Amino acid sequence: MNGPQPLTVTGLTVRFAGLTALDGVGFTVAPGTVHALIGPNGAGKSTCFNVLSGVYRATSGSVRLGGRELTRETPHAIASLGVARTFQNLALSAHSTVADTLLLGRHRLTRSGILASGLRLPRAAREAGRHTERMREIAAFLGLEPYLDAPAGLLPYGVQKLVELGRALCMEPDVLLLDEPIAGMNPTERQHTAALIASVRDSLGLSVLLVEHDMGVVMRLADTVTVLDFGRKIAEGTPGEVQNDPEVVRAYLGEHQETETPR
Amino acid sequence: MSERLTSRLGWLLGGVVLLAMPFYLERFWLQAGVFAMAAAIGAIGLNLLTGSAGQLSLAHAFFLAVGAYGYCVFAGDSGSATGLTGWGLPPVLAAVLAVALAGAVGGLFSPIAGRVRGPYLGIATLALIFIGQHVLLNAHDLTGGFNGRAVPPLSVFGFAFDDSATVVAGVPFRSMEKLWYLGLALLAAGALFARGVLRGRPGRAINAIRDHQTAAGVIGIPVARTRGAIFVLSSMYAGLAGVLLALAFQHAVPGYFGIVLSLEYLAMIVIGGLGTVSGAVIGAAFVTLIPQVLTKYSESLPLVSAPGTGGVAPGEASRYLYGAAVVAAVLFLPGGLARLPVPRWARKGARDKAPAPTSRNMEVST
Amino acid sequence: MTAFLEYLVHGLSLGAVYALIALGFVIIFKSTEVVNFAHASLLLAGGYIAVRAQESVGFWAALLAGVAGAATLGALLEWAVIRRYRGADHSVLAIVTIGIDIVLLTELARRIGPDILTYDDPWGDALVTVGSVTVPQTRVAAFVTAALLIGLFLAAFRWTSWGVAMRAAAENRETAALMGIRLGRVSSSAWAVAGALAAVAALFLSVFPTSGLDRATGEVALAAFPAAIIGGLDSTTGALVGGLTVGVTEALTTGYAAELDFLGNGFGHIAPYVVMVLVLLARPAGLFGTRELSRV
Numbered sequence: 015m016n017g018p019q020p021l022t023v024t025g026l027t028v029r030f031a032g033l034t035a036l037d038g039v040g041f042t043v044a045p046g047t048v049h050a051l052i053g054p055n056g057a058g059k060s061t062c063f064n065v066l067s068g069v070y071r072a073t074s075g076s077v078r079l080g081g082r083e084l085t086r087e088t089p090h091a092i093a094s095l096g097v098a099r100t101f102q103n104l105a106l107s108a109h110s111t112v113a114d115t116l117l118l119g120r121h122r123l124t125r126s127g128i129l130a131s132g133l134r135l136p137r138a139a140r141e142a143g144r145h146t147e148r149m150r151e152i153a154a155f156l157g158l159e160p161y162l163d164a165p166a167g168l169l170p171y172g173v174q175k176l177v178e179l180g181r182a183l184c185m186e187p188d189v190l191l192l193d194e195p196i197a198g199m200n201p202t203e204r205q206h207t208a209a210l211i212a213s214v215r216d217s218l219g220l221s222v223l224l225v226e227h228d229m230g231v232v233m234r235l236a237d238t239v240t241v242l243d244f245g246r247k248i249a250e251g252t253p254g255e256v257q258n259d260p261e262v263v264r265a266y267l268g269e270h271q272e273t274e275t276p277r
Numbered sequence: 278m279s280e281r282l283t284s285r286l287g288w289l290l291g292g293v294v295l296l297a298m299p300f301y302l303e304r305f306w307l308q309a310g311v312f313a314m315a316a317a318i319g320a321i322g323l324n325l326l327t328g329s330a331g332q333l334s335l336a337h338a339f340f341l342a343v344g345a346y347g348y349c350v351f352a353g354d355s356g357s358a359t360g361l362t363g364w365g366l367p368p369v370l371a372a373v374l375a376v377a378l379a380g381a382v383g384g385l386f387s388p389i390a391g392r393v394r395g396p397y398l399g400i401a402t403l404a405l406i407f408i409g410q411h412v413l414l415n416a417h418d419l420t421g422g423f424n425g426r427a428v429p430p431l432s433v434f435g436f437a438f439d440d441s442a443t444v445v446a447g448v449p450f451r452s453m454e455k456l457w458y459l460g461l462a463l464l465a466a467g468a469l470f471a472r473g474v475l476r477g478r479p480g481r482a483i484n485a486i487r488d489h490q491t492a493a494g495v496i497g498i499p500v501a502r503t504r505g506a507i508f509v510l511s512s513m514y515a516g517l518a519g520v521l522l523a524l525a526f527q528h529a530v531p532g533y534f535g536i537v538l539s540l541e542y543l544a545m546i547v548i549g550g551l552g553t554v555s556g557a558v559i560g561a562a563f564v565t566l567i568p569q570v571l572t573k574y575s576e577s578l579p580l581v582s583a584p585g586t587g588g589v590a591p592g593e594a595s596r597y598l599y600g601a602a603v604v605a606a607v608l609f610l611p612g613g614l615a616r617l618p619v620p621r622w623a624r625k626g627a628r629d630k631a632p633a634p635t636s637r638n639m640e641v642s643t
Numbered sequence: 644m645t646a647f648l649e650y651l652v653h654g655l656s657l658g659a660v661y662a663l664i665a666l667g668f669v670i671i672f673k674s675t676e677v678v679n680f681a682h683a684s685l686l687l688a689g690g691y692i693a694v695r696a697q698e699s700v701g702f703w704a705a706l707l708a709g710v711a712g713a714a715t716l717g718a719l720l721e722w723a724v725i726r727r728y729r730g731a732d733h734s735v736l737a738i739v740t741i742g743i744d745i746v747l748l749t750e751l752a753r754r755i756g757p758d759i760l761t762y763d764d765p766w767g768d769a770l771v772t773v774g775s776v777t778v779p780q781t782r783v784a785a786f787v788t789a790a791l792l793i794g795l796f797l798a799a800f801r802w803t804s805w806g807v808a809m810r811a812a813a814e815n816r817e818t819a820a821l822m823g824i825r826l827g828r829v830s831s832s833a834w835a836v837a838g839a840l841a842a843v844a845a846l847f848l849s850v851f852p853t854s855g856l857d858r859a860t861g862e863v864a865l866a867a868f869p870a871a872i873i874g875g876l877d878s879t880t881g882a883l884v885g886g887l888t889v890g891v892t893e894a895l896t897t898g899y900a901a902e903l904d905f906l907g908n909g910f911g912h913i914a915p916y917v918v919m920v921l922v923l924l925a926r927p928a929g930l931f932g933t934r935e936l937s938r939v
Binding site: 067068069088089090092093094098099101105106107108110114117118119121122124126127128130131132133134138142181185 | 491
Binding site: 388399401404412599 | 678680724727728729730732733734735736737738739741742743744745746749750753862865868869871872876907908909910912913916917919920923924927
């Protein structure tokens with residue numbers, strides 16, 4: 015493949031047992047941009063991520079990366095096409111070290127199987143050396159170097175979120191799906207992580223699809239914003255356009271008013 | 278550094294002691310030792326599957342049987358008098374083929390072992406135990422039926438692991454002495470191989486599948502295929518253990534390879550420690566040697582009496598012991614015996630582990 | 644034809660008994676996410692208590708004692724062991740039940756020894772004939788009792804507050820706890836109900852035409868495991884269908900053993916496991932089990 019390709023979602027619909035989680039959603043993540051997916055809780059953002067990464071099956075519609083259709087592929091096949099994602103709730107092995115967790119991201123780029131690892135063939139050792147080196151570079155980029163030998167489960171939450179990001183970056187993806195990457199972080203951590211995401215796009219040229227509730231960060235980072243509400247796309251445009259869209263204001267304010275209704 | 282040195286010295290000392298044993302131990306203990314080594318090999322395999330990949334299997338005894346009977350059929354003579362089938366292959370080749378056969382049978386089951394998850398697989402593998410027992414009892418020409426069949430002794434390039442005495446330093450080496458060294462070599466090789474697998478790329482992958490199946494797929498790990506592969510590897514370890522057990526028993530009977538044996542192997546890895554090679558070895562020694570010790574010293578132990586005298590027989594006493602040890606290990610000693618001296622910092626760290634967001638600052642340099 | 648009908652009736656009756664066991668197994672799984680490998684020894688314990696109590700209190704009271712004993716034992720195990728586990732790995736929790744099973748089974752096997760214990764049940768070896776089909780009374784009693792108990796359970800599961808709590812806990816433990824459902828009670832009651840059902844099943848696995856309760860009865864009860872898996876481990880409907888499937892399969896393959904001779908002696912006892920393997924190959928989550936949303 016020659017560099018990042020557009021990720022095109024068209025008419026994506028997902029139904030679970032009578033509930034329509036996504037209803038004909040479509041958008042395109044242009045190569046090398048940060049595209050934000052926002053909306054109130056239950057709007058279908060996480061479902062969308064789960065379809066894009068192959069975890070859920072779409073009821074209908076299509077997801078294309080360049081010319082490849084992704085909706086029929088398994089998660090690991092989608093990963094091998096260069097799509098990486100992080101999870102809203104951490105999905106780390108508590109006892110594995112940060113180094114091992116990051117190396118996990120290299121799985122699709124490495125070959126050593128049971129025989130090569132068990133017999134400690136020189137081939138396996140060379141491969142491990144090469145990829146450990148690259149893993150360290152990525153760890154350094156994220157500031158994770160001091161934690162490499164620590165079990166991931168013992169680290170502060172904010173650092174664990176960075177480890178997730180690091181594992182996804184270790185996959186050397188073309189498209190990075192970030193599910194609330196700064197949720198649960200303190201202000202300092204948020205700022206750092208937002209800067210990292212911007213620099214991932216600028217220096218590595220990746221496309222980033224971002225789900226995030228922190229509007230300040232979304233408005234600053236995103237090149238394009240797609241707004242979902244109750245599984246439908248209600249607006250799309252630059253952060254400025256979306257911010258003043260009456261539909262969007264209604265979706266957010268409506269939710270706001272409901273929570274403020276006196277009991 | 279010094280810690281590493283002590284551990285190296287420990288290994289060296291242990292190795293020397295184990296190598297010297299056949300010069301001092303009587304046959305009873307040598308045989309117990311060979312059983313323990315065979316069990317350790319099998320337990321390492323089960324620990325790869327259950328401890329590291331999180332896939333429960335009750336079929337381990339079945340794969341031990343495949344190894345044991347596979348060896349008997351491949352190496353045995355086809356005598357018309359006994360009515361048994363035997364290919365009469367060189368024993369070493371037969372042993373290798375028996376291990377390969379166990380792997381192949383595991384591969385046949387891998388469509389299920391790859392897609393069925395965790396404890397659920399435990400029940401599915403019950404099928405192999407019961408179907409296995411059925412085949413062992415009914416395929417008379419292969420297994421000898423209920424009464425089993427004799428195990429042909431191993432011989433490597435003319436050196437026979439049988440009861441012909443080879444005198445070494447004034448000590449006559451018979452089958453058990455020779456099998457002791459064979460077992461030790463195979464165990465060392467099996468342990469090193471497993472450690473390589475666990476520390477390398479496949480080990481990371483199976484741990485990820487155990488902890489977060491969905492995330493593992495998204496990272497690019499083919500979950501079903503990887504689970505299937507580890508099931509095959511685990512079956513091959515069981516097959517090798519089966520060959521060694523058969524050689525030590527000198528006669529293989531179907532009754533031995535029942536569900537109780539599978540439960541014993543699970544007990545071994547839980548007691549020793551899930552997910553580690555050393556845990557499997559320690560657990561195997563614990564579970565196999567306890568009944569031997571209790572049998573040998575039943576007269577001098579309180580509460581234990583010789584079989585058939587009405588009290589608690591040594592076999593029963595050891596089952597109480599390891600059954601209770603399994604429960605105790607899971608509840609009070611999650612790392613098993615292998616991690617008995619828990620470092621203080623780890624204990625403290627585990628308690629401090631914050632599931633919720635913390636306000637600690639990151640030391641990120643940008 | 645008559646033979647076939649007799650096998651079928653026998654199989655349905657046996658299947659209803661397996662369904663009782665499988666149902667308990669599924670309840671435990673739904674409410675505590677534990678795959679209970681000690682289920683067979685729980686059953687044996689219930690049977691043993693009942694048979695032993697007969698001499699002093701008579702059959703019916705003894706049966707009650709067995710049911711109460713197994714229920715108490717189940718609840719006790721849940722309280723003393725399962726609830727103490729702090730980890731998250733369900734395979735490990737399943738292995739704990741294996742540890743329990745080893746201890747329980749060793750103790751029961753030691754107490755029972757080589758004996759075969761018989762119930763003084765009111766049915767004895769009497770037969771019922773309807774048309775050309777003749778079956779033992781015990782089979783009819785087993786079917787009716789199992790059907791009643793299953794109906795009772797399903798009604799309770801659907802309409803009582805206990806049932807609501809159980810289903811809520813099965814759906815999402817954390818949410819249920821936040822809604823004020825006491826998870827500890829839900830779990831121990833699930834184990835108690837499972838124990839009680841298993842004790843009833845023990846009776847019907849040991850009466851005529853079986854010679855009695857012996858230490859291998861637990862192994863016979865293991866056939867309820869494939870029943871639960873065939874139906875789907877988290878489905879009560881599945882437990883019933885699975886139980887009946889296993890019962891009928893076993894009865895037919897045992898009945899036609901002569902014709903199935905080429906499959907080896909005693910194929911009837913392993914036929915349920917063969918069916919389980921076939922079902923799993925086609926549907927890894929069982930016939931009625933929830934297929935996980937995520938793909939592998």
